[in-house]
Amino acid sequence: MGPLAATRHLRTSNSSETVDAISLPAPNVRPLWIGPLLVDPPILQAPMAGFTNYAFRQIVREFGGAGLLATEMVNAKGFVWMAENEAEHPDRLWGVADEPRPLAVQMWDNDPVTLAKVGERLANEYKVSVVDINFGCPVRDVVQKAHSGSYLLREPERMGAIIEQVVKACAPTPVTAKIRLGCSRNNINAIEIAQVVEGAGAAALTVHGRTAADMFRGSADWDRIAEIKPHLKRIPLIGNGDLNSPQKVVDAFRRYDIDGVMIARASLAKPWLFRQAAAALRGEPVPAEPTLAEERQLLLHHFELICRRFGEAKGTLLMRKFACCYAQGRPGAREFRSRVVKVSAPGEFQAVVDGWFPTDASKSVRASTSTLVAG
Ligand SMILES: Cc1cc2nc3c(=O)[nH]c(=O)nc-3n(C[C@H](O)[C@H](O)[C@H](O)COP(=O)(O)O)c2cc1C
Numbered sequence: 001m002g003p004l005a006a007t008r009h010l011r012t013s014n015s016s017e018t019v020d021a022i023s024l025p026a027p028n029v030r031p032l033w034i035g036p037l038l039v040d041p042p043i044l045q046a047p048m049a050g051f052t053n054y055a056f057r058q059i060v061r062e063f064g065g066a067g068l069l070a071t072e073m074v075n076a077k078g079f080v081w082m083a084e085n086e087a088e089h090p091d092r093l094w095g096v097a098d099e100p101r102p103l104a105v106q107m108w109d110n111d112p113v114t115l116a117k118v119g120e121r122l123a124n125e126y127k128v129s130v131v132d133i134n135f136g137c138p139v140r141d142v143v144q145k146a147h148s149g150s151y152l153l154r155e156p157e158r159m160g161a162i163i164e165q166v167v168k169a170c171a172p173t174p175v176t177a178k179i180r181l182g183c184s185r186n187n188i189n190a191i192e193i194a195q196v197v198e199g200a201g202a203a204a205l206t207v208h209g210r211t212a213a214d215m216f217r218g219s220a221d222w223d224r225i226a227e228i229k230p231h232l233k234r235i236p237l238i239g240n241g242d243l244n245s246p247q248k249v250v251d252a253f254r255r256y257d258i259d260g261v262m263i264a265r266a267s268l269a270k271p272w273l274f275r276q277a278a279a280a281l282r283g284e285p286v287p288a289e290p291t292l293a294e295e296r297q298l299l300l301h302h303f304e305l306i307c308r309r310f311g312e313a314k315g316t317l318l319m320r321k322f323a324c325c326y327a328q329g330r331p332g333a334r335e336f337r338s339r340v341v342k343v344s345a346p347g348e349f350q351a352v353v354d355g356w357f358p359t360d361a362s363k364s365v366r367a368s369t370s371t372l373v374a375g
Contacts, residue, residue: 026283027254032067032236035174035203037102037129039067039260041278043249044206044238046264047106047132047178049073050321054095055305059298060267061100065274067260068102073134076109076118083121094309096126104130106178108137110148112162116169123173130203131170135159135193136180138212150212153183156196163200174203178240181224184213194228198235205232206262209241226256238262246273246280253281268325271298292330296357299326303349312346319349323357330358 032042047070057069074092105128119131137149167175177197182188209220220241236259244266276286307315323340327333336356343349
C-alpha cells in the first residue's frame, strides 16, 4: 500500500471527524451527462498548465470525489509537429494512454484542421473520454502570438467552425468547450458564445466567471455564469471560479442553475477537496482535512511519482512549485517555501521537508532548534 492509500484509510476509518459543518442541506443535484458519459459526482478537476499532469491526477484519483479529470492544455500544432518529426507524444500527454478513465484531454490552437487532426487521434488512438477545447486562456503567448485561447471569443464564427470540425473528427467521443465570460468587462458575450458552442455540436460548456482581461483579478461572477443557462437547450453548463471549500460547492449548486462545477487552484493545495465536496453534495459528513503528518507523506508520494517520470534532477525542480502549494496557509509555510524553492537534489528536498514542512507541533520545535543552532 502506498503512503497515500495509508492516509486515505486513516481518514475513512475516522469518518466521525469532520471539518466545518455544512450550514445548509445539500441541494438536489441532477445527473451530469457529457454526451454518453455520466460525470458522477458533477465535480470536475480543471485543466491547469504546468500542474495537472499525471502525478497530480493520480493523487486526485486516489482521494476520489472528482467525476472527471483533465490534463493540462496541449498545443495541437506542437502535437502534430512531434508526431510527424519525432514520433513521440508531448510531455503533457504523460500517462494519458494508460491511466483510468474518465479523462478529458484539453487542446488549444486556432486552426480547425489541426485541432480536428489532434482530436481524432485523442479520441481514436488514445481513447480519451472527452476532448476539450480551450477558449479561455488569457496568457500573452497564446492570445497575442497564437490568436488562440480567449482570443477566439472575439471570433464566434471561427469557434463554431473549430467545434464543428473537431466534433466530426472525434465522434462518438464528446467534445466540450471551456470559455471565459468574454474578452473584457466591456465585451461580455458568453451567451452568444454558448449558443455557438451548442449549435456547433459540443457536448458541454464550462465557463470561468471572469473575462480574459480580468486574468485572475476580482471574483468570478457566478450571476453571469448562471445567466447562460436559459439559453442552452441541450448541453450542460459547468460553472468555474473561486470554489475553494465544500460549502462553496454546495452553495454554487443551491444558488445557481448549473449542471456541474469545476475546481482549479484550490485543489493544488488540497487535492482532497473533491472528496470533501462530493460528500457535502451527497449530504454526508465532510471528511476531515489530512493531518500535517499525512500531508507530508502525500508530498513525498507526489515527489516519487514525479521523479519516476522525469528523473530525480528534473523531478526535484518540478516539485518545488507543488511543494509550495501543499504548505499554503499553514503555520511556517513562508519559511518552508523560501527553502523549498531553492532545492535542486532529492536529498535537499527531503531535508527541507523533514526540517521545515509545517507540523502540528510546529513553531515551538523549530524555534528551539534554531535557538540551539544559533547558540
Ligand atoms: C496555473 C494555472 C494554469 C491553468 N491552466 C489552464 C489550462 O491549461 N487550461 C484551461 O482551460 N484553464 C487553465 N487555467 C484556468 C483554470 O482551469 C480555471 O479556469 C481558473 O483557475 C478558475 O478556477 P479556480 O478559481 O477554481 O482556480 C489555469 C489556471 C491556473 C491557476
